[in-house]
Amino acid sequence: MSFVPETAAEALLARLKSHGVDTLFANGGTDFASIIEAYARAGEAAFPTPLVMPHETAAVAMAHGRYLATGRPQAVMAHVTVGLANCVMGVINAAADNVPLIVMSGKTPITEGARLGARNVPIHWGQDLRDVASVVRSACKWEYELRYGEEAEAVIDRAVAVAMTEPRGPVFIALPREPLAEKLPREAVNTPLRADLSADPHPAPGAIARAAELLAGAARPLAIAGRGDPEGRVGANLQALAEKLAMPVAEYWPTRNVLPSAHPLHAGFETSTLVGEADVILVIDSLVPWIINQAKLSEGTKVIQLGADPLFGRFPMRGFPVDLAVAGDPAAALAALIEAAPDKSAARPAIEAQLADDRASRMAKAAEASKPMTPAYVSGCVSAALGAKAAIVNELGVQPAFVDTAGPNGFFGHSLSAGLGWGLPAALGVAHADPERLVAACIGDGSYMFANPVACGQISEAVGLPILVVVMHNGVWNAVRRATLSLYPDGVASKQNVMSITSLEPAPDYALVAAASRGWSERVDDPVRLPQALAEAVRVIREERRMATVEVMVSY
Secondary structure (H helix, E strand, O other): OOOOOOEHHHHHHHHHHHOOOOEEEEOOOHHHHHHHHHHHHHOHHHOOEEEEOOOHHHHHHHHHHHHHHHOOOEEEEEOHHHHHHHHHHHHHHHHHOOOOEEEEEEEOOOOOOOOOOOOOOOHHHHOOOOOHHHHOHHHOOOEEEOOOHHHHHHHHHHHHHHHHOOOOOOEEEEEEHHHHHOEOOHHHOOOOOOOOOOOOOOOOHHHHHHHHHHHHOOOOEEEEEEEOOOOOHHHHHHHHHHHHHOOOEEEEEEEEOOOOOOOOOEOOOOOOOHHHHOOEEEEEOOOOOOOHHHOOOOOOOEEEEEEOOOOOOOOOOOOOOOOEEEEOOHHHHHHHHHHHOOOOHHHHHHHHHHHHHHHHHHHHHHOOOOOOEOHHHHHHHHHHHHOOOOEEEEEOOOOHHHOOOOOOOOEEEOOOOOOOOOHHHHHHHHHHHOOOOOEEEEEEHHHHHHOOHHHHHHHHHHHOOOOEEEEEEOOEOHHHHHHHHHHOOOOOHHHOOOOOOOEOOOOOOHHHHHHOOOOEEEEEOOOOOHHHHHHHHHHHHHHHOOOEEEEEEEOO
16 A cells, blocks of 8 residues: 655655655755654655755755766755755756756744744744745746645645756745644545646757758758767767768767767867857757857858757857757757758768867877876876776866767766856765766865865765765866966966965865765875876775775866
8 A cells, every 4th residue: 555644744755756756865954853754654665765965065966966867856955044055056056957956945934833833943033034935046947835735745746847847957845844744634645646747849840951951051060069968868869960960079068978989070179169160050958169259150150059948048148149049859859850961971081080180189188197297187097097987077177078988978067057066966966876887076176175075975975875086186276267367368467376366275185084984095196106096996986885085186
């Protein structure tokens, strides 16, 4: 006999489970009383498995990473307004990357009397806000506050449906204590689903026909992809289309890689020169396919923007040219283009030969050892140690141009909102989805500090998620330094040894941080030693099942 919820908290948890949400990333507080009682009464079988998150940054980023590895919606619950405030950066990251998170927070009890769940400690007054949802409203597709217990199932139905409908994204539910604790009538639980997921939107046939016509007439077509899908359909279809059209594919700032890195039509990760040589550009789900003031399109070049939301309407300003917008599920649109496009594969050998020369030049940089080490060299060593089937979660760490991937979803980059601290916990989320896969978090030293590494180490040990952590130690906020140099290349700051507001020295002892949760670690400043240290780290992960941290001294 199926479990019959008795309270709104039980109904909410059971409904999440029925939608395939199998994990609840939770950082608890006084508002969790009914949730905790529900787990005690029913056990985990009926509900998503709860994971204790020592910090909300880890909770949201782990959920983000788990979605990237599974394609299923994820749920996070935080403690009222203060916990929700710690979630904000992660929710912004999820929104920019179209990740469907069901973000929930408790809400300060409404009543002050004898009602079950009413205010009974001083913080219930101090934590109150007039508008809780305002904390995350700009980054969420939908929001709601649970008002009556009998709404619980319908609210979760709608939350999952909205989050998973393309373009996907996070939603928010506020959960006051009183309705969560309400006893429900039998007819209010285990009700039929009220809002099933919408089908993936298919592109208009006329748009596909026009796109195929433009690509057929192109002498120098180019595809630029920003990300794929968790199932790998976008990558498979884009590869087939590229091979049919003899079309190079570039991946600019990829958040989810698309093609195998060694594919002969892979054109690398820089587009500023490529776009100036193309006469038709097919942009696949890429918010920023090139930098407008750094790349000039040839006169007459046509640009096709393809994606669930090809114009990225949630962003206030985006000025890239659009001659044809193809709205629809990217995998479905690419499949339709494969059918409609002519076979121009005879031109592949010449194009592939040119791309091979470019690839060989890139790979040569990865073999250049120096002290301090270059990011290119470290990237090549990390990739060689992990193998092409591993998953790399990258946040200002390795460079994708020097990483070997066997296919889609081998390399995950931070969303373009770039809220720091995402990489380490997101890697834990990927590992949680597939515990047998070798997973690495490759992050800058500043990003490592933002990630609450003590909390992440505790999670790794508690849940049994041994991952490789590569900390790229250059002792500086290098993105800030580079931004200053790009605006003022000959300015006074460019001549300083250490620019203001950029230094991260004196650095913490990152090895001691790893040791706090019984992890293995080594600091490496010798390029000859790096491959050996990475090999030992992989051994520790596989044989001892411990997190392994390699701190690498790198140049700017």
